[in-house]
Amino acid sequence: MMTHFPNQSQPIALVTGATNQIGNFLLPRLQAAGFSVIAISRRAQSSSPNMVWQSLDLLTNVDPLNFLKIPAPPAKWVLFHLAPLPLLPSLLTRLVDRVELTRVIAFSSTSRFTKINSTDAKEQAIALALQTAEEAMITTCQTHQLIWTLFRPTLIYGCGKDKNVTFIAQFIRRFGFFPLLGNGHGLRQPVHADDLANACVQAYFSPPTSNQAYNLSGGETLTYRQMVAAIFQQLGKSPRIVTIPLPWFKIFLHSVAWLPSFKHLSTTMLTRMNQDLCFDHTLASQDFGYQPRNFVDNRHHMEEL
Numbered sequence: 001m002m003t004h005f006p007n008q009s010q011p012i013a014l015v016t017g018a019t020n021q022i023g024n025f026l027l028p029r030l031q032a033a034g035f036s037v038i039a040i041s042r043r044a045q046s047s048s049p050n051m052v053w054q055s056l057d058l059l060t061n062v063d064p065l066n067f068l069k070i071p072a073p074p075a076k077w078v079l080f081h082l083a084p085l086p087l088l089p090s091l092l093t094r095l096v097d098r099v100e101l102t103r104v105i106a107f108s109s110t111s112r113f114t115k116i117n118s119t120d121a122k123e124q125a126i127a128l129a130l131q132t133a134e135e136a137m138i139t140t141c142q143t144h145q146l147i148w149t150l151f152r153p154t155l156i157y158g159c160g161k162d163k164n165v166t167f168i169a170q171f172i173r174r175f176g177f178f179p180l181l182g183n184g185h186g187l188r189q190p191v192h193a194d195d196l197a198n199a200c201v202q203a204y205f206s207p208p209t210s211n212q213a214y215n216l217s218g219g220e221t222l223t224y225r226q227m228v229a230a231i232f233q234q235l236g237k238s239p240r241i242v243t244i245p246l247p248w249f250k251i252f253l254h255s256v257a258w259l260p261s262f263k264h265l266s267t268t269m270l271t272r273m274n275q276d277l278c279f280d281h282t283l284a285s286q287d288f289g290y291q292p293r294n295f296v297d298n299r300h301h302m303e304e305l
Contacts, residue, residue: 010036010050011076012099016058016091017041017083021161022107025197026080027051033201035078058087080200081106086129089136096144104141104148105200108134110215112152114277120268134213141211149203150213151196154279158193165190168231177240178232180273184225184241187276189217195292199284206288215279219292224273230296246270 013030015023018039030037037051045053077099081088085108095101108130116127134150141148157165172178199216203209222230225241232239284290 010034011078013037013078013080014095014099015039015080015082016087017081018053019043019045020082021156021159021193022196022200023082024159024161025194026082026200029197029201030080033204036075040083058083058091075100077101078103078105078204085109085133085137088133089140092137092140092144092146096146101144101146103204104137104146105203106137106148106150107196108150108152108213110152110154110217110277110279113279114272114275118268123268138211147210149209149211151199151203152213152215152279153191153196154189154215154217154277155191156193156196157190165227165231168228169235172232172235172237176237177242178228179242179244180225180228181244181246181270182274183243184223184228184273186224186272186274187221187278188224188227189221189278190227190295191216191218191292195219195290199288199290202288202290208287212283212287214284214287214290215281216284216290217279217281217292218295220294220296221278222295227295 011034013035015026015030015037017023018027019041023039023041027037027039031050035050039045039051039053040056040058041053042057043055077095079092079095079101081091081104085106088104088106092101092104111123112127112130112134114127115123116131118124118127137150138148140146155164156162160166168178195218196216199214228241229239232241281290281292
């Protein structure tokens with residue numbers, strides 16, 4: 001139960017999935033921008049002035065505002081949905097009857113496009129679920145006359161919670177080298193989680209973002225091999241990149257599949273090392289000044305992993 005409620009003179013930001021890597025940067029940015037914040041996650045943290053943490057599982061909870069135990073205050077609410085997008089449509093239908101919700105800013109992923117033709121059935125299902133959730137979110141917002149903005153980021157990194165850059169850094173630390181399938185010439189655009197958090201605040205204060213979807217990529221395009229080499233350098237190590245044939249890679253995956261840190265790997269993921277996964281963020285730059293940082297200078301991030 002809430003012990004206190006945020007300052008009712010300020011707009012209220014309801015942040016779902018608040019403990020993920022974007023939320024790590026978004027919460028202080030929202031406070032600095034003048035919001036009172038209700039942060040929702042399955043594991044709550046300590047509350048602070050103008051920010052209340054609530055433990056809530058959106059998969060099982062029927063009423064996302066049942067924890068209030070008091071009528072919602074007469075303030076404008078903005079939902080920043082960082083939790084999985086398929087949870088959003090049903091959440092919206094419950095929220096609109098309880099609070100004066102005026103705006104929704106949510107995250108999908110460019111995986112909606114890159115995995116739809118995957119040979120892996122699980123990846124196809126992920127892409128289809130994202131596509132379906134996007135369409136349902138937009139329809140629900142239109143029905144209830146809510147302003148919406150949808151972000152589709154590329155490969156996210158920033159505070160050690162991702163399964164891409166962080167995995168590569170941890171592998172290098174553990175084994176001293178990194179294996180590539182083929183030349184690793186597929187293009188990547190890693191995007192820092194703080195740049196995505198900043199995009200949320202920028203979009204809220206930018207009218208052109210109303211009812212728009214944006215692909216958000218990083219500030220630098222580099223090959224998978226170049227990305228791995230940059231991670232070596234950011235760790236203070238000389239790059240040791242080994243090219244391994246696919247049959248050997250399959251043997252390697254089979255031998256390490258029991259380790260938790262390797263469970264997410266698949267043959268399909270490995271073959272994408274040589275596929276381009278690039279998206280243009282020009283529209284975001286034009287509409288709300290999106291200017292993501294380059295990947296090459298992230299030594300501070302690597303030191304925190």
